[in-house]
Amino acid sequence: MSELPTILAGVEHAFTLTNLLFVVFGVMAGQFVGAMPGTGPVMAMAIAIPFTFALDPLPAIAFLVGVNKGGLFGGSIPAILINTPGTPDAAATAFDGHPLARKGKPEKATKMALFSSVTGDTFSDIVLITVSAPLAALALKMGPVEIFALMVFAFSIIAGLVGDSMVKGLIAAALGLLAAMVGLDPEHGTPRLYFGHFELFDGLPLAAVAIGMLAVSEILRRLAAIGSDILPTIVIPKSQSKDDRRVSWAEYWSCRYVMLRGAIIGTILGAIPGVGSTAAAFISYASAKQAAKDPDSFGKGNIQGVAATESANSAVVGANLIPLLTLGIPGSVTAALLISAFKIHGIQPGPLLFEQEGRLIYGLFAAMLMANLMNLLLGQVSLRLWSFAVKAPETLVFTSALVLCIAGVYVSTGGAFGVVIMLIFALTGYFMSLFGYSVVVFIIAFFLGNKFELSLSQTLVILDGHPTNLLSHPLALVLLTCAVLSAWWLGFYAPRKARKKA
Amino acid sequence: MKTSPPLQSQGSGSFTGKHIVSLNRLSGLFFVLAGLLLYFVIIPAETETVDYGWLRPQTIPNACAMAMTTLGALHALIPTGSISVKLREILKVTFFTAFTLLSLWLMETFGFLLIAPLFAGALMLLVGERRIGWLAGGAIVFPVAIWLAVVPLLERSLP
Amino acid sequence: MKLKTAFAGLMALLMLTGLARAEWKPSGPVTLEIGFDAGGETDTLGRVIAKEMADQTGWTMVVKNKPGGGGIAMFTTLAVAKPDGQTIGMGVNMPILVNLVLRGDKLPFKLDSFDYLATVARAQVALVAKKDAPFNDLKGLVDYSKSHEGTIVSFDAKPQELLMRFVNKQAGADIKLISTKSSAESIQEVLGGHVIAAFAAGAHIPYLESGDLKMIASANATRHSYAPDAQTVTEQGFDIFVDPYFFIAAPKGLPADAKDALAKALDKAINSDATRKAIVNALKTDPSDLGPDGTEKMLVDGVQNVKKLFDK
Numbered sequence: 001m002s003e004l005p006t007i008l009a010g011v012e013h014a015f016t017l018t019n020l021l022f023v024v025f026g027v028m029a030g031q032f033v034g035a036m037p038g039t040g041p042v043m044a045m046a047i048a049i050p051f052t053f054a055l056d057p058l059p060a061i062a063f064l065v066g067v068n069k070g071g072l073f074g075g076s077i078p079a080i081l082i083n084t085p086g087t088p089d090a091a092a093t094a095f096d097g098h099p100l101a102r103k104g105k106p107e108k109a110t111k112m113a114l115f116s117s118v119t120g121d122t123f124s125d126i127v128l129i130t131v132s133a134p135l136a137a138l139a140l141k142m143g144p145v146e147i148f149a150l151m152v153f154a155f156s157i158i159a160g161l162v163g164d165s166m167v168k169g170l171i172a173a174a175l176g177l178l179a180a181m182v183g184l185d186p187e188h189g190t191p192r193l194y195f196g197h198f199e200l201f202d203g204l205p206l207a208a209v210a211i212g213m214l215a216v217s218e219i220l221r222r223l224a225a226i227g228s229d230i231l232p233t234i235v236i237p238k239s240q241s242k243d244d245r246r247v248s249w250a251e252y253w254s255c256r257y258v259m260l261r262g263a264i265i266g267t268i269l270g271a272i273p274g275v276g277s278t279a280a281a282f283i284s285y286a287s288a289k290q291a292a293k294d295p296d297s298f299g300k301g302n303i304q305g306v307a308a309t310e311s312a313n314s315a316v317v318g319a320n321l322i323p324l325l326t327l328g329i330p331g332s333v334t335a336a337l338l339i340s341a342f343k344i345h346g347i348q349p350g351p352l353l354f355e356q357e358g359r360l361i362y363g364l365f366a367a368m369l370m371a372n373l374m375n376l377l378l379g380q381v382s383l384r385l386w387s388f389a390v391k392a393p394e395t396l397v398f399t400s401a402l403v404l405c406i407a408g409v410y411v412s413t414g415g416a417f418g419v420v421i422m423l424i425f426a427l428t429g430y431f432m433s434l435f436g437y438s439v440v441v442f443i444i445a446f447f448l449g450n451k452f453e454l455s456l457s458q459t460l461v462i463l464d465g466h467p468t469n470l471l472s473h474p475l476a477l478v479l480l481t482c483a484v485l486s487a488w489w490l491g492f493y494a495p496r497k498a499r500k501k502a
Numbered sequence: 503m504k505t506s507p508p509l510q511s512q513g514s515g516s517f518t519g520k521h522i523v524s525l526n527r528l529s530g531l532f533f534v535l536a537g538l539l540l541y542f543v544i545i546p547a548e549t550e551t552v553d554y555g556w557l558r559p560q561t562i563p564n565a566c567a568m569a570m571t572t573l574g575a576l577h578a579l580i581p582t583g584s585i586s587v588k589l590r591e592i593l594k595v596t597f598f599t600a601f602t603l604l605s606l607w608l609m610e611t612f613g614f615l616l617i618a619p620l621f622a623g624a625l626m627l628l629v630g631e632r633r634i635g636w637l638a639g640g641a642i643v644f645p646v647a648i649w650l651a652v653v654p655l656l657e658r659s660l661p
Numbered sequence: 662m663k664l665k666t667a668f669a670g671l672m673a674l675l676m677l678t679g680l681a682r683a684e685w686k687p688s689g690p691v692t693l694e695i696g697f698d699a700g701g702e703t704d705t706l707g708r709v710i711a712k713e714m715a716d717q718t719g720w721t722m723v724v725k726n727k728p729g730g731g732g733i734a735m736f737t738t739l740a741v742a743k744p745d746g747q748t749i750g751m752g753v754n755m756p757i758l759v760n761l762v763l764r765g766d767k768l769p770f771k772l773d774s775f776d777y778l779a780t781v782a783r784a785q786v787a788l789v790a791k792k793d794a795p796f797n798d799l800k801g802l803v804d805y806s807k808s809h810e811g812t813i814v815s816f817d818a819k820p821q822e823l824l825m826r827f828v829n830k831q832a833g834a835d836i837k838l839i840s841t842k843s844s845a846e847s848i849q850e851v852l853g854g855h856v857i858a859a860f861a862a863g864a865h866i867p868y869l870e871s872g873d874l875k876m877i878a879s880a881n882a883t884r885h886s887y888a889p890d891a892q893t894v895t896e897q898g899f900d901i902f903v904d905p906y907f908f909i910a911a912p913k914g915l916p917a918d919a920k921d922a923l924a925k926a927l928d929k930a931i932n933s934d935a936t937r938k939a940i941v942n943a944l945k946t947d948p949s950d951l952g953p954d955g956t957e958k959m960l961v962d963g964v965q966n967v968k969k970l971f972d973k
Contacts, residue, residue, distance in 0.1 A: 034519040046699035047656055050708050083592070143855035144839065165583025171533055171573045179538070184730075185559035189759075189819040191730070192559045196767075198737050201730025224594035226629045273846070327852075328845035328864055336701075344705055346942045349845075352866035378934050395631035396640040399622050406606065407614070407648050411658045412699075414726045416610050420603070428601050436531045436583040453562050457610040458839040460556035462813060462855065550764070659725055 010362025013058060014370070018461075022059040023367055026066020027374045031313050031382045033067075034074020037215050038405030040086035041071030042207065043412045045337045049344075057360060062367035064341050068334055069121060070372045072314055073379055075111040080306070081106055081390045082222075082233060084215035084401060086207075086408075088443045089281035091214050096298060096305030103301055106390065107245045110383040112303050115252055116259050118376045120311030123263035124270060124318030125372065129365045133354075135271050136326035137174065139140045144458035145470070149479035150272065151452050154279040156483040158444055160286040160490035168437050172382050175432075176442035179204055180449025187457040206333070208418040209446060212425030213439050216405050219398050220426060221416050226394055233390040233397045255307035258288045262311030270319025273331040274455070277316035278447045282440075284312030291492065295498075305395040323347050325361065406474045443467040510558030526581040540567035601625070606661075614660040618645035664972035685918040687747050690721040693909075694739060696732025696752035702943050703907060706781055707751045709939040711929035720926075731756025733768070736910075744912040746919035749778065754906045754960060755820050758967040772964065777925040781907035782940045782948050786821065786880040787891070788814075789865045790858040791851055792872055797895040799878050802858055803834040811835040813856040815847040820903040821860040823970040824880060824894065825851050827901045830972075848874070862905070863945040876925040887945070901969060902904035924953045 013430035025286035026048070035043035048067045080097030093113060099190040113196040127135070142150070148322075162169030182193045183203030194200035262284040269280040288308035293298075298305050320331035328349035330336035342349060347357055354361055382415035390397060409422045427441045470477055541564060549560045605621040623641030631637055652658050693711045697703040704726060711722040727735035732752030739750040760768055788799070796805050806812040814836050816822045822838050829836050839856065841847045844864035850856040851874065858877060859865075866887060868874040876891040882902045884893055895902055909927060911920070930936060931950045940948045951959055 047658065049699070049705075053709065053712070091517045102638055130919050140849060143850065143853055163583065167530075167573050167577045167580075168583050169569055171577070174566045174569040174573070176569075178563060180564045181566070185557075187555055187557050187840075188552045188559055189822075189840075190550040191764075193545070193563065195548060196650075198733040199729035201733055202728060217832040220595045220598050221591065223598055223625070223629050224591045228630065230630060273849075275639070323849075327849050329843070329849055330845075337699075339702060340705055343702075343943045344709075344939060346938070348867050348942075348945075350864070351871040351873055392639075393631065393633075393636055395629050396636050396644075399625045399629075399640050400644045402602065403618055403622050403645055403648060406602070406609075406618075407652060407660060410660060411652060414728055416661060418605055423599055423603055423606075427596070430595055433524070434585060434587050436585045437529070453557070454840065454842070456562075457555070457557040458841075461837050461839045464811075464837075465556055487711070495556050497613050657723070659723070 002121075003175055006358040008361045009364045010364075011366045012143055013359055014363040014366035015479070016064070019059050019062045019363075019367060020460065022055075022063040022368065023066045024061040024374050024378070027070035027371055027378050028066075028382075030067035030072075031074040031077075031375075031378060032070075033087055034071035034086075035077040035382065035386055036074075036084070036320050036404050036408065037078045037084045037219070037401040038086060038408030039210050039412075040075050040090075040207070040408075041068060041406060042333050042337070044068075044071040044074075045334050046412065049337060049341050050102040052341060053344065057347060058363045058367070058387045060345055061341065061347075061360075062363055062371070064338060065364070065368055066371045066374065068316070068317060068338065069314075069368075069375050070378070071334075072121075072317055073114055073117045073310075073375055074382070076117065076306075076310055077110060077383065077386050078215070078401070080109045080113060081386060082397060082401065083218050086211055086215055087315075088278040088447050089309070089441075091375075091440055091443065091467075092281045092313075093306055093307040093311075096300070096302050099299070099301035100303065100306070101234055101390075101495075103290045104234070105239065105244050105301075106234050106236070106387040107383065108247060108303070108389060109306060111247045112251070112255075112306045114376065114379040114383060115247060116255065116262070116310040117314040119377075120263040120266055120313075121259075121375070122369070122372050123311075124267040124315035125365070125368050127267050128318050128321050128368075132322045132326060136322050139272050139323060140327075142475075143462070143473075144455050145462055145473045145476045146301065146453075146479070147272070148455040148459040149473075149476035149483070150275060151279075151448060151455060153171025153273055153479045153483040153486070154269075154283060154448070155444075155452075157283045157286050157490065158279070158441070159487055160290060160494070161282060161438070162441060162491070163436070163438050165436060166411050166491055166495075168435075169441050172437040172439070172441040173445040175437075176445030177452070179209065179442070180446045181453070186450060186454035195421075196482050197417070199415075203450065204421060204446075205409075205413040205418045206447065208421040209425045210443060211405055211409055212422035213429035216402065216422055216426035217429035217439070219402050219405070221430060222394060223398050223402075226398075230393045233392060233394050234387070236391070249473035251303060255304055256292075258284075258304045258308045259311040261287060261291075262308045263315040265398040266312040266315025267319040270316035270331055271322045273320075273323040273327075273329045274451050275448070276332050276451075277313040278444060280311045280316045281313040282444060284308045286490070287324070290494070325353055348405055356430055446491040520589070522585060523581060525587060526583070526585050527578045529585070530574045530577030530579075530581065532580065533570045535574075537567045537569070537571030537574060541571070598625070601628075609661040615646070615649050618649070621645075684923040685746070685916070686718075688722055688745075689747055690723045691750050691923075692723045692725055693748040694735050695724060695726045696750060697726065698728040699726045703751060703753060705943055706907060706936070706939055709936050710751075710781065710927070710930045713933045713936055714926050715955035717929055717933070718926050730760070732825065733757070733760055736775070738878065739910070739912055742912045744776070744914035746911065746915055746923055749909055749911045749923065751781070751907065753911045754908055754963055755818065755903070755967075759819055759909065759961045759971075761964060762806045762967045762971055762973065772960055774913050775910040776913055776920055777918070777953050777960065778909045778911055778924050779931060780949060780956050780959060781909065781931055781936075781955070782944055782946055784905040784907075784944055785866075785885050785887075785946050786860060786861045786862045786903055786905065787865055787885065787888070788858055788860055788877040788880060788894075789851065789868070789874045790850070790877050792875050793855075793873070794857060797877070798874065798892065799828065799894060799899070802836070802877060802900070802930075803828065803832045805857070806834045806836045808892050811837055811852075812858075813837045813839060814858045814860070815839045815841050815850045815856045816860040817841050817844050817847050817862070818860075818905075819972055820878065820905070820967070824901055824903055825860075827970060827972075828894070828899050831899055863943075866945045886947075887908070902966065903970070904959075904963070904966075906956075906959055908959070909957075920953065928952065931954040 844861035847859040
């Protein structure tokens, strides 16, 4: 931190009215598009990028950072209000957020999501700003073998979310992994399981599968469940006390450990490219549930579940910039979009970035903090707006959501093919949940499948196929041991104990 | 992990007691067959092989297929967990999916701007909405707003 | 709003050119299909070029993403589009060539299914190692591998793997290869000491400047402008190279005047300041438009080269 003048210049550079306006506009656009079922933060970014071509670097990046942060919070809104998450990380938000909304407390749930999202985001931004260089150096030590071990560990923690049948959960995971195998294999680049459709060379489109399984299947189910009385989508009791509409300081403060843990998990997984926000969100949720005194209340509208998820997945966003700025490695799809935007504006991530573009980078940091503040302020408005919108009848809300999903997937996958995939997976997801095969486990395995196969392949080459060579990778050994322990604890010990109690 | 207690029946058209357990077993059997089909037919036919490397393109798909068969068999023998099958809802959901597919095909042929409002309107009528104001909102205002936002404003294409 | 101004521009142009001479112009919007997802390098460059073209010619340009298989999905539909000059597509040669060579019988198009219009730029592929690596050239790497019972090199695209296997075969080097998702990840493995050397396409340049990495070879047919001293793989005794080009094509059977007008408009757009800036920023190289004939030759020669990579 010897470059104080650079920092000050950067901050000064950032705090202009133009930049503030671009941040505000970005956050607004992100929150709006992110909140639409069927679109989500990735699409908000992809659409926003061409609009920044004509801008100067700092306002362009400030705008995109705004879209990214706004979109991430926006994504939690449909998950909470109508149980239609557009991305897997928002799926964990819906676990407790939606039951809260069904109890007539949509504003409380979305507010908690907003506060914990901004908390986690700010935490990881501060980590990024203060210690990104040493963290990046540490992350470099994580080679393919260590990443592989980390993924196994992540899978083992998520095993705690399988539900009431371990066998069914494992089948769902195998199915999700199999779906991830469609397309080119990562080691040899040969196509497989594409059934003559060249669109599938790159694998099943992530957005189509996630939106189909998580959102459309729920939309179809809810449409089918509409009876002779058409109700508003969310019924808010007329005489609702003020406490049920807001998050009190005491409630916020009671979530402090949950949020801190979420923020730390998110920051670590964000700094290590490859595992991503899906794993962060679920690991944080699973560990909050395990650590809680009343784990049974999770999934039924426990506000801590919302706090755990949102703080973790938002913390990933800031921390993703650590490998992004120092090495040019995207930790997520949105980070990959951000890199290409950086490049368009002549910012080359890498070792010389802070030296050559110091003023710009500190400007970016200032813009990020600005965006967090704007997210907090504007979020208050937009969550009220959406909470009001879901007072409309179910018929209107779910029909419109379906039309949106069709349009959104059509645009993001570039054609009707993606929409067909979306519908196939909507039906698959519906039947899976009928028969008690966890859709969420499927989605996690599907999203992590490619990276898992790639790092397994890299690991086998590095170890030359001999497990004994693992001995020269102590960190990987520790992680694998933890994985075995947590799989035993979460998969067998804890459920058995819970059953005995019941 | 012993057998789960039979579920209560849920509303009209649900399966009850014993049927639930057999359906649950049946889902295991489904994965046994799916796994075998994948392992012996689909994966060999749809995977190009290579002759070097530790991890071949078919390694993990085959492992998944085998896991499905084994776990499915285990589940068919000792079913665990619960299921909630409502026949009426299944029929409705399947119908809505088919209806959406048909509308998608019509959109590709006649354009989003023409078909999306018809699709939304028909769907709302099907689920019982009769109030003209809400119908107009869902069938006209909303689809047209989406089209306006995507095509002229964002310069992206819809069918 | 843009549509409106573009439309006004088109009308103005129609009047002007109508008075001057009958030059080919599209009778509607020209669609540039991108064989990759929104937000990637190809998408970025395509959108800049389309914008420049629209500004320079007054035509209405529409950009559409058709991702899948490194461009295969897009070229599949492009091959059967109407050759009226109103549908053109942008992709990268390597995935097309690799698939034509490996599974040409399964692809619904051949090289001669298209009329070629332009190349946009060539990606700079280099083999790099950490600055303190105990070798400075390819031969040194081969010797290092031999004396250490094999070593590991990372790559991010199939042709790079094949090139290294070619070297392995010729020199008996026993170099093992690990696949990564991007040049940046490949470089991360080198910097972290997990592999001894890596292939990278542009992302390595800042590390050369900072002195963290050194360049072992250029994997292209020629040396790179930023590192004129680093010899190509061919110069170092292995008769093989990879030349990834971004190129633009149209369905076969374009009228001669349309092909000419499109090629001219593309050339002008590719060499404009805005596009140059985008190319330099995204790929760390200069624009290089080989023109219609040069583009076709590049692809035809490319097939031979890729066959050699696959040892076919």
